[in-house]
Amino acid sequence: MSGAVKVLLYHRTGDVGGIEAAYHRVSRELAGVPGMLGNELLRSRHDPASFVVISTWESTAAFDEWEQGTEHKNTTAPLRPYRDGELARPFGIYEVTARY
Secondary structure, three states: OOOOEEEEEEEEOOOHHHHHHHHHHHHHHHOOOOOEEEEEEEEOOOOOOEEEEEEEEOOHHHHHHHHOOOOHHHHHHHHHHHEOOOOOOOEEEEEOOOOO
């Protein structure tokens, strides 16, 4: 087990320019956050309105510390309007248990 954590945020929109702009804005603000190793914006090839933001963290503790901090909600606010409201939980948190 590596200890790394992947956080997936599910989004749904036809506003490609809007979600891309929000993603870049949030990513610039997250640059340098302790424990965050990077993030990506993915668009589904099967459903062009479906997007996922995946962030990678060095540990659960690093992610939890950031998530419980005072800036978490303000920093990620630009992406919030694009969350997939059809899902019961528009996010997932996964621990890396194996890697090659």
